[in-house]
Amino acid sequence: MAKANPAQFIREVRQETARVTWPTRKEVMVTTMMVLVMVIIIAMFFFAVDWAIGHLIKFIFGFGG
Numbered sequence: 001m002a003k004a005n006p007a008q009f010i011r012e013v014r015q016e017t018a019r020v021t022w023p024t025r026k027e028v029m030v031t032t033m034m035v036l037v038m039v040i041i042i043a044m045f046f047f048a049v050d051w052a053i054g055h056l057i058k059f060i061f062g063f064g065g
Helices: 006-019 025-061
Strands: none
Touching: none
16 A cells, blocks of 8 residues: 555545535535434334334233333
């Protein structure tokens, strides 16, 4: 593995970051909102499944709070 000096490394990092296509503020906001909505939907789904399984176990075995 070739060793590069720190100045060359910084230059290469700047070259690479110049090639990156950065998202716009609107794209970031829309994507963030989509993630939050999906997390809420999935959380509600797993809450409902957990609740249903809990009640099923209580019904079958006849114990629990």
